[in-house]
Amino acid sequence: MKKFIFILIGIIVLSCNNSEKSKNTNEKVVKKELRPFFDSDKIDHYYLASRSNFEHSSHDDSLKEEKKKEFSSFFYGNYPETLSNKNFENLLLKYNYNQSKLSVKQQKEIENVFSEKDSLKNDACACIAEYRDIFIFKKKTKTVGIAKICFKNARFQIIGSKIDTEGFGLINELDKLGSIVRFNDKKP
Template identity: 30%
Template sequence: MNKSLFIIGIILLTFSCSQKKGDYYFDFDQVDHYSIKIDENELFDLEEKKNLTQNQRLKIDIIVNDKPEKISDTAFIPKLTKIGFTKNKVSENEHAELNEIFREKSHDEVYALACVHVYRDILIFKKSDSIIGIAKVCFDCLDSQILGTDVNTMEFGQSGDYGKLNRLLNEKKL
């Protein structure tokens, strides 16, 4: 009998660990979504140019490189629309779903793709009009760069969350 209880306990522990949900990444009340439609070849051609304008350099740094490096580096945000990004406010009706995506979770399987990330989507999380989080997302590589949280973001987007986020941000609302 004790052996049966031990096995049941291990099964329950395994199940509860695989379903564990942890802390939310951000405590936000507003989210701005910036997106750009740009071909990778256009970016690579731009990178090869010798005399880049300040806006062209910023575009490459934002889309291909790791700018910003710190949550305090927010000077680029007002320039996003000048370099080709479109700004949309994420509806408050979608905040709960967004919160579930941007939450620490453990997964049974974790996948990683090896490709050159092109961050065409950027989310700016705000609380009382102050920027508290930045998430750059590449839906092609299923990769992200997330700043402003102490929560472990290593498994962000797994178990279908990249797909959920892509639908939430990019499907036409009727």
């Protein structure tokens, strides 16, 4: 009888050890390296500083109708739709967007936010986007990607990624991104 109890205890102990190894193996499989959306070596961040800049730029009667349309095309709309527009950065500066001086650490944190996700975004906003923050990803001075962000309405547009960007845009990601580039603002 004692032998039977020792054998039973031995089997239980060994099976517990094996299940612990199985758990560790499963954890390693679940964790995977998330690839960044863009293969870049530099990130430029442009932002429209305040509401007054926006109102001045978009509602000033002295602006010609053509300039209003041009501004609206990228502030509210999907312009640019491709990376082929070489003058996009000049256009941003023309309409009072400021360029941030991002540290290497900030660029690495931004790259981590703009990376492949396991989750899917399941919420949507019906409000019109106001793209005040624009990230331009570059590789050897050539633009390889553009991400336009509307923190106010949790909207985004990503151009140039070869990776599926459907999982991007969760509120915690946008909050993290906002805290990286807008740490002086209370609310982006």
